[in-house]
Amino acid sequence: MASGWAADGAVQDQIDSTISDAVAKARSQLNHGESATHCAECGEPIAEARRQALPGVRYCLACQNQLDKKSLPQAGYNRRGSKDSQLR
Template sequence: MATGWAGDGAVQDQIDATIKDGIERVRRQLAQGPGLERCEECDAEIPEARRKAVPGVRLCVSCQDAQDREAGAFSGYNRRGSKDSQLR
């Protein structure tokens, strides 16, 4: 059943494309190559266990946490929107 100008499955296609773009963005952010022994931000030692667990690690836990918080502050998606809130 077609509605308006959108073809059947257009909404699902848009959702799939959004997920695919998100996955590609995260994969591009993954570190490559050998990990560092010292954090590139604060020069603190990166423990061997972390270097083994996270290939290509470049930041200590504290700096990585700060970077993740900054990245999480901006989201290009409206996760709070609902159909009900859009009708008001």
């Protein structure tokens, strides 16, 4: 069946690419190695339970919360290249 400009399975390819990008981004943000004993931001001691739960942690809970609030969500973009998006 003809599907216009998109190849068969293009929608699923778009979904798969979006998921792969999100997984790659999440993996790149994981901490690695040994946890720090003191926060890299404020210098306060990091709780032992936090260091055991999150290998490679570098920030205390308060500073990590502030850093999480500052990080902006990544905006999505149109992978399909639909006719409508090309006319704009």
